Amino acid sequence: xxxxxxxxxxxxxxxxxxxxxxxxxxxxxxxxxxxxxxxxxxxxxxxxxxxxxxxxxxxxxxxxxxxxxxxxxxxxxxxxxxxxxxxxxxxxxxxxxxxxxxxxxxxxxxxxxxxxxxxxxxxxxxxxxxxxxxxxxxxxxxxxxxxxxxxxxxxxxxxxxxxxxxxxxxxxxxxxxxxxxxxxxxxxxxxxxxxxxxxxxxxxxxxxxxxxxxxxxxxxxxxxxxxxxxxxxxxxxxxxxxxxxxxxxxxxxxxxxxxxxxxxxxxxxxxxxxxxxxxxxxxxxxxxxxxxxxxxxxxxxxxxxxxxxxxxxxxxxx
Amino acid sequence: xxxxxxxxxxxxxxxxxxxxxxxxxxxxxxxxxxxxxxxxxxxxxxxxxxxxxxxxxxxxxxxxxxxxxxxxxxxxxxxxxxxxxxxxxxxxxxxxxxxxxxxxxxxxxxxxxxxxxxxxxxxxxxxxxxxxxxxxxxxxxxxxxxxxxxxxxxxxxxxxxxxxxxxxxxxxxxxxxxxxxxxxxxxxxxxxxxxxxxxxxxxxxxxxxxxxxxxxxxxxxxxxxxxxxxxxxxxxxxxxxxxxxxxxxxxxxxxxxxxxxxxxxxxxxxxxxxxxxxxxxxxxxxxxxxxxxxxxxxxxxxxxxxxxxxxxxxxxxxxxxxxxxxxxxxxxxxxxxxxxxxxxxxxxxxxxxxxxxxxxxxxxxxxxxxxxxxxxxxxxxxxxxxxxxxxxxxxxxxxxxxxxxxxxxxxxxxxxxxxxxxxxxxxxxxxxxxxxxxxxxxxxxxxxxxxxxxxxxxxxxxxxxxxxxxxxxxxxxxxxxxxxxxxxxxxxxxxxxxxxxxxxxxxxxxxxxxxxxxxxxxxxxxxxxxxxxxxxxxxxxxxxxxxxxxxxxxxxxxxxxxxxxxxxxxxxxxxxxxxxxxxxxxxxxxxxxxxxxxxxxxxxxxxxxxxx
Numbered sequence: 001x002x003x004x005x006x007x008x009x010x011x012x013x014x015x016x017x018x019x020x021x022x023x024x025x026x027x028x029x030x031x032x033x034x035x036x037x038x039x040x041x042x043x044x045x046x047x048x049x050x051x052x053x054x055x056x057x058x059x060x061x062x063x064x065x066x067x068x069x070x071x072x073x074x075x076x077x078x079x080x081x082x083x084x085x086x087x088x089x090x091x092x093x094x095x096x097x098x099x100x101x102x103x104x105x106x107x108x109x110x111x112x113x114x115x116x117x118x119x120x121x122x123x124x125x126x127x128x129x130x131x132x133x134x135x136x137x138x139x140x141x142x143x144x145x146x147x148x149x150x151x152x153x154x155x156x157x158x159x160x161x162x163x164x165x166x167x168x169x170x171x172x173x174x175x176x177x178x179x180x181x182x183x184x185x186x187x188x189x190x191x192x193x194x195x196x197x198x199x200x201x202x203x204x205x206x207x208x209x210x211x212x213x214x215x216x217x218x219x220x221x222x223x224x225x226x227x228x229x230x231x232x233x234x235x236x237x238x239x240x241x242x243x244x245x246x247x248x249x250x251x252x253x254x255x256x257x258x259x260x261x262x263x264x265x266x267x268x269x270x271x272x273x274x275x276x277x278x279x280x281x282x283x284x285x286x287x288x289x290x291x292x293x294x295x296x297x298x299x300x301x302x303x304x305x306x307x308x309x310x311x312x313x314x315x316x317x318x
Numbered sequence: 319x320x321x322x323x324x325x326x327x328x329x330x331x332x333x334x335x336x337x338x339x340x341x342x343x344x345x346x347x348x349x350x351x352x353x354x355x356x357x358x359x360x361x362x363x364x365x366x367x368x369x370x371x372x373x374x375x376x377x378x379x380x381x382x383x384x385x386x387x388x389x390x391x392x393x394x395x396x397x398x399x400x401x402x403x404x405x406x407x408x409x410x411x412x413x414x415x416x417x418x419x420x421x422x423x424x425x426x427x428x429x430x431x432x433x434x435x436x437x438x439x440x441x442x443x444x445x446x447x448x449x450x451x452x453x454x455x456x457x458x459x460x461x462x463x464x465x466x467x468x469x470x471x472x473x474x475x476x477x478x479x480x481x482x483x484x485x486x487x488x489x490x491x492x493x494x495x496x497x498x499x500x501x502x503x504x505x506x507x508x509x510x511x512x513x514x515x516x517x518x519x520x521x522x523x524x525x526x527x528x529x530x531x532x533x534x535x536x537x538x539x540x541x542x543x544x545x546x547x548x549x550x551x552x553x554x555x556x557x558x559x560x561x562x563x564x565x566x567x568x569x570x571x572x573x574x575x576x577x578x579x580x581x582x583x584x585x586x587x588x589x590x591x592x593x594x595x596x597x598x599x600x601x602x603x604x605x606x607x608x609x610x611x612x613x614x615x616x617x618x619x620x621x622x623x624x625x626x627x628x629x630x631x632x633x634x635x636x637x638x639x640x641x642x643x644x645x646x647x648x649x650x651x652x653x654x655x656x657x658x659x660x661x662x663x664x665x666x667x668x669x670x671x672x673x674x675x676x677x678x679x680x681x682x683x684x685x686x687x688x689x690x691x692x693x694x695x696x697x698x699x700x701x702x703x704x705x706x707x708x709x710x711x712x713x714x715x716x717x718x719x720x721x722x723x724x725x726x727x728x729x730x731x732x733x734x735x736x737x738x739x740x741x742x743x744x745x746x747x748x749x750x751x752x753x754x755x756x757x758x759x760x761x762x763x764x765x766x767x768x769x770x771x772x773x774x775x776x777x778x779x780x781x782x783x784x785x786x787x788x789x790x791x792x793x794x795x796x797x798x799x800x801x802x803x804x805x806x807x808x809x810x811x812x813x814x815x816x817x818x819x820x821x822x823x824x825x826x827x828x829x830x831x832x833x834x835x836x837x838x839x840x841x842x843x844x845x846x847x848x849x850x851x852x853x854x855x856x857x858x859x860x861x862x863x864x865x866x867x868x869x870x871x872x873x874x875x876x877x878x879x880x881x882x883x884x885x886x887x888x889x890x891x892x893x894x895x896x897x898x899x900x901x902x903x904x905x906x907x908x909x910x911x912x913x914x915x916x917x918x919x920x921x922x923x924x925x926x927x928x929x930x
Contacts, residue, residue, distance in 0.1 A: 070805075071802055071803070071804060071805035071843055072803075072804060072805065073804070073805050073806060073807065074804065075835075076804070076835045076836055076837050076840065077837040077840060079837045079838070079921065079922050080835040080836055080837035080838075080840070080919070080920075080921050081835065081921065082921050082922040082923075083921045083922045083923040084923065085831070086899060087443060087444075087452075087897075087898045087899040087919065087923055088443070088444060088451070088452055088453055088454075088899060091444045091453075092444070092453055092454050093454075096454040097450070097454055099454070100449045100450035100453075100454040100455055101450040101830045103431075103449065103450060103455075104449065104450035104451075104826065104827070104830060105826075105827035105830070106827075107480075107481050107482075107911060108825065108826035108827055108910065108911060108912075108913050108915050109820070109825030109826050109827035109828065109912060109913030109915075110825070110827040110913075111523060111527070111911070111912070113523070113524045113527050113528065114528070115524075115528040115529075143758070143759065143816055143818050143825075144757075144758060173757075173758035173816070174758070175758055176745070176758050176759075176760060176761035176813050176815070176816070177557060177761070177815060203557050203815055204557075205554070205555045205556070205557060206551065206554040206555055206557075207554045207557060232540065233537055233538070233539035233540065234539060234540045234541060235539050235540075235541055235542070236535045236536070236537060236539060236542070277529065277530075277532055
């Protein structure tokens with residue numbers, strides 16, 4: 001350290017007293033510092049005007065930087081804590097300034113906002129069946145905490161609603177890319193049932209938007225769902241979106257024709273065109289298959305356990 | 319490659335739909351006051367707003383009155399609400415003289431609070447004009463009087479510091495003539511750059527929070543961009559977008575020169591042989607501009623209002639809130655004065671012409687810019703990873719280069735080149751000091767940030783002509799030679815996906831009672847570490863700091879705003895000789911709005927002055 005100081009010494013003439021206290025600043029209140037010269041003398045007038053020295057040819061570039069000793073980091077000198085906490089309070093009044101600071105919270109960080117998105121509003125056309133589906137999601141809140149609402153449902157034309165659910169969740173950021181979500185889910189169809197929900201939603205590496213949750217029903221049934229989707233831009237407005245959804249169950253749920261284990265897999269490939277960012281019609285294909293015991297139950301009931309559908313839909317948000 | 323002669327990507331079709339640009343919009347830069355006089359549609363229901371004029375008038379003297387009103391504004395086929403001062407966008411040029419005193423009455427005719435901050439002026443803090451920091455703001459119907467002596471000369475600007483009003487037109491230029499005659503030029507023009515958008519700024523703020531790169535129409539796609547798949551996967555693995563250059567773009571902005579769109583034919587007249595001083599002010603909310611006049615070299619004579627030793631360049635990048643004064647001596651003819659948005663999504667345009675009415679032909683927009691490893695804070699690792707590394711990432715930079723950072727960061731960063739571990743090495747929060755709050759607001763930590771004072775700005779590192787670098791700037795007047803006694807490090811932090819921005823991981827809303835404290839007359843070396851992939855123009859109110867750019871202590875250039883390049887560091891020395899409370903923030907408006915702001919207090923504060 002002393003060697004480095006020595007190297008820098010010629011450059012430090014003006015600052016020598018201050019530099020000398022690097023090691024034990026607080027123990028040397030007697031040190032003559034320019035700042036104290038001013039502050040000790042009673043009332044100082046306006047700050048000194050900026051005195052510009054005469055123009056001169058610039059000195060040749062020196063390399064003083066490279067010989068600068070390591071400067072101490074740390075708190076400011078104690079006099080930096082003197083005086084009013086908020087300087088403007090004494091001029092304009094503490095009340096008005098406190099109100100203005102409160103306003104600043106909203107305008108400098110604590111903005112509340114939200115959005116509502118119809119990720120999928122679609123027609124599903126398979127041989128002999130025409131079905132519809134919605135998949136909505138919205139949120140309102142700040143950067144860390146949000147109120148989240150989700151709704152999904154589907155049905156066949158002429159046969160009424162098959163499935164419909166609404167979730168109301170509290171979302172809390174648990175990392176740069178993921179929110180923890182907790183709340184309730186209410187099924188309206190095929191029967192009224194409520195669930196507790198615990199999940200995570202966010203952006204996984206390689207830009208996959210994922211949403212996974214476990215559900216505990218009012219009958220004690222535990223199920224889970226995992227969704228992922230990826231936007232591959234073909235052009236700035238034409239976007240191909242592979243999507244996958246898995247459903248699982250911890251136990252048999254006979255009244256819903258669900259067997260324990262992996263129960264259902266749903267894949268889709270959608271090609272959308274963003275007429276505006278907020279409005280994009282799409283076409284696609286979807287393949288759904290019930291798996292394992294769930295598939296067996298479907299077969300036993302004379303249903304097709306899997307099927308391919310042509311998709312036509314709109315992705316829209318505001 | 320087809321030539322793109324559009325002024326705004328994607329704008330032309332929309333403009334054609336709206337018919338040809340009215341000739342009545344044409345304006346002479348010389349005159350400064352436009353008389354567009356278009357009949358205006360009623361703005362809000364039941365309320366017919368007058369139409370703000372393009373360009374501005376001039377106010378000067380010891381007593382100045384400014385009035386802030388709601389207006390309607392139209393440019394380049396886009397129209398919408400504006401906040402105009404004295405009826406124009408931009409507001410009037412405030413022309414002052416070094417050594418005078420000025421009283422400025424600002425009347426607020428809005429339905430919300432407003433304010434004016436005098437950007438770059440040295441003044442008593444209580445007249446600095448930042449609501450909640452230096453004063454309470456100006457209430458609707460209220461007239462607030464600013465009063466201060468003029469202690470400097472040069473090119474500055476003023477703008478609202480309330481909410482997002484600056485985006486709506488609430489800004490204007492300041493020219494302070496020096497007390498002694500300046501023989502360096504024959505003709506003097508202001509080139510005030512800004513943007514106009516028909517969208518309400520609160521809607522833009524919302525879209526940035528929710529909207530998946532809403533304004534970016536230059537993303538890499540399957541059919542666009544040269545980046546090899548391997549590198550695309552690496553960026554995807556980090557959940558980062560290498561085309562994230564500007565948050566808000568020509569998709570919604572019409573870029574303005576003195577309030578005029580690129581189609582408006584703004585002219586700056588000159589007589590061949592004249593030395594023309596162009597006072598270039600970046601008064602935009604969100605845009606960095608690349609300034610060039612093809613065929614006409616420029617001599618930079620001042621940065622942020624303060625004289626520098628002349629530097630000859632062909633192009634320079636100007637960050638938001640910076641100013642540069644250049645001298646040009648154009649040959650006879652018409653020359654395009656081009657202010658190309660850094661992300662190349664559009665341009666501001668004027669003609670520098672010796673023939674009235676002759677419009678210069680602008681060059682086409684250049685190819686969009688793609689970020690490199692250096693912008694991720696991976697240091698300069700030319701050749702280490704193929705395609706993306708072909709740029710000279712750090713130019714000739716040798717100002718304050720952080721070798722220590724290289725020593726302990728290098729190994730990890732190299733390991734990070736392995737795709738599997740990249741994700742981890744790009745957010746190693748153990749590299750952050752304990753005063754940085756680690757949380758969802760930080761999506762990246764630069765593994766080995768380097769000083770890039772020698773970097774000319776995104777997209778200008780590979781052009782084949784002379785570009786300005788911070789390392790070229792040398793104060794024309796010697797600074798007192800005085801070593802700092804303390805160093806402090808401030809991390810610029812953010813989360814692109816959530817659109818969170820902060821200093822040290824803490825938004826302004828969390829630290830209004832926990833400022834950055836300087837002792838009066840203390841000299842501090844402040845190192846800014848950019849842990850994000852965006853360039854941030856960081857502005858300190860009420861002071862000039864000295865860029866530690868290798869020019870030597872006595873010639874370090876004085877600035878009020880410093881651009882910290884993506885994934886890089888920038889260092890300045892500041893003597894805290896202006897007592898009071900001062901704002902310190904990123905001058906990208908929506909970054910500041912998201913929380914990238916702090917208060918700097920300079921104490922002790924003499925009681926006698928408070929009474930004044």
